[in-house]
Amino acid sequence: MISYDVRCFICRQMFSVVEGTPQYKLVKRNMDGRHSCEDCRKLIELDAQRQSGMTPELFAALEQLELEERLSKYSDMKDILNFPKSPKDQDTPPSESKVY
Ligand SMILES: [Zn+2]
DSSP states (O other), X not given: OOEEEEEBTTTOOEEEEETTSHHHHHHHHXXXXXXXXXXXXXXXXXXXXXXXXXXXXXXXXXXXXXXXXHHHHHHHHHXXXXXXXXXXXXXXXXXXXXXX
């Protein structure tokens, strides 16, 4: 089983993410990004549920987590949809001009 040791950007404790978890995906995609341990994430979620007592630090952390989740969803979607490349410049036939 593969796991990474990363530092929580909230409590500064080292924690490990294990292969197969959503957190592992986030860490693998963005090794230098901000990552939070399970305890801190629970705190953030609890705070979000209460909708009160949000500190700016927690709010920023929550925003960061949501952004990363959205980004990871977006890249997953891109993989699934696999947009075909559309030709940039299509040759348009020259319009006929009347010559008198
Ligand atoms: Zn933490």
